[in-house]
Amino acid sequence: MYEELRNELKKRKYRITAQREMILKIFLESKGRHLGVDEVYRELLNRNVRVSKATVYRAVELLVELGFLRKLNFGEGLYRYELIDRSTRESHQHVICQKCGKIVEINSEQVKKIVSDISEKTGYVIKWHDLKFYGLCPECQKEESKAPESGQRTEISEEG
Ligand SMILES: [Zn+2]
Numbered sequence: 001m002y003e004e005l006r007n008e009l010k011k012r013k014y015r016i017t018a019q020r021e022m023i024l025k026i027f028l029e030s031k032g033r034h035l036g037v038d039e040v041y042r043e044l045l046n047r048n049v050r051v052s053k054a055t056v057y058r059a060v061e062l063l064v065e066l067g068f069l070r071k072l073n074f075g076e077g078l079y080r081y082e083l084i085d086r087s088t089r090e091s092h093q094h095v096i097c098q099k100c101g102k103i104v105e106i107n108s109e110q111v112k113k114i115v116s117d118i119s120e121k122t123g124y125v126i127k128w129h130d131l132k133f134y135g136l137c138p139e140c141q142k143e144e145s146k147a148p149e150s151g152q153r154t155e156i157s158e159e160g
């Protein structure tokens with residue numbers, strides 16, 4: 001992966017920086033997660049890599065351009081990024097909890113069928129798709145059922 005990155009950077013006459021490699025490393029190590037620029041930035045600070053958030057943003061966008069990361073919008077007012085499987089380049093679907101923001105990935109066989117169906121009908125080669133489902137995760141459903149249905153709470157909560 002790093003070798004591929006170095007080659008891509010060289011090909012396009014970009015400098016190979018330790019920061020760019022470190023950012024790719026962060027994504028490799030957090031496989032299956034969908035990181036925003038802030039999270040990548042914090043992760044870099046944890047590893048004692050001092051950079052500005054703008055640098056992180058530019059580096060992440062470059063990795064998108066080079067085909068290493070996919071840019072995602074889950075309607076939170078920020079972009080998230082995930083590693084692209086460079087061997088299969090396969091798309092997957094996301095299920096998002098509207099309460100806690102937890103994201104689960106699924107790889108639906110039915111969606112695969114839909115994609116090949118669309119391809120057949122339109123003659124297009126479908127390279128990727130972006131399909132999201134929003135709702136409540138099991139934990140948040142439990143929380144919801146615990147919370148009082150209506151009316152104000154009379155006791156003063158200790159927390160918060
Ligand atoms: Zn949730």
Ligand SMILES: [Zn+2]
Nearest residue numbers: 082092094105
């Ligand atoms: Zn994903």
